Amino acid sequence: MxxxxxxxxxxxxxxxxxxxxxxxxxxxxxxxxxxxxxxxxxxxxxxxxxxxxxxxxxxxxxxxxxxxxxxxxxxxxxxxxxxxDAPVVDGAAEILAATVAAGGRNFLLTHRIVRWIVWQRLIWHSIFRGRSRPTMIIRANQIPQACWRYANNMRSSASRP
CATH class of the missing domain: 1.10.150 (DNA polymerase; domain 1)
Structure with a gap:
């Protein structure tokens, strides 16, 4: 898989x-x-x-x-x-970029409001495919709703010609 x-x-x-x-x-x-x-x-x-x-x-x-x-x-x-000013973990930006290069998507789960400066250090546009922040950040208390929406979106897109 x-x-x-x-x-x-x-x-x-x-x-x-x-x-x-x-x-x-x-x-x-x-x-x-x-x-x-x-x-x-x-x-x-x-x-x-x-x-x-x-x-x-x-x-x-x-x-x-x-x-x-x-x-x-x-x-x-x-x-x-x-x-x-917290540093990005060594290798994090590279593995996120590799995910996108392989056709995947990265989502962030967090309970905190993430500052834009952190996203710049994670090279936002290359590793999160330039999506707007609200669609790619899933706050921890939204995980069940987000998974449900994702499953529904997948079903809808699979039924389209």
Missing amino acids: RYSQLFWDFDGTLVDTYPGMVAAFGEALVASGVNDFEIDQDAIYQAMRQHSLGTALQRFSAEYQLDVSRLKRLYQLRAEPRLA
């Missing part, structure tokens, strides 16, 4: 966002009054990577008795500039 529609995760798969996310989270904890000596960067990374940012916020706000909403705001302020 040949796959022609590939769905990619954003964080840690196409763009190496985790170092910036972990650093921003640690800075948000310090800004909340946590002594940087107490902060375990590896534990933050594990919570984010194995679970989610939401899990990390819940866990560490409970552990340090912090307001989770305030911690989230402090994190977001520090994370945004770091994420804009």
Whole structure:
């Protein structure tokens, strides 16, 4: 079976966002009054990577008795500039381009709003076939709807002469 529609995760798969996310989270904890000596960067990374940012916020706000909403705001302020500068994972642009060269299409699954600068670094027009962003980005909570629409579109196009 040949796959022609590939769905990619954003964080840690196409763009190496985790170092910036972990650093921003640690800075948000310090800004909340946590002594940087107490902060375990590896534990933050594990919570984010194995679970989610939401899990990390819940866990560490409970552990340090912090307001989770305030911690989230402090994190977001520090994370945004770091994420804009996050490097593309080595080989990501090449494999995406190879998919298109072989007649396939790349789709991005993400829960975050992706900045245009990241798309420029992933060579948007060559690897995502120049499609407009809204048609190629599928937010994580839209996966079932997107799959249903895709299946219906495939059936409709197969029935056309």
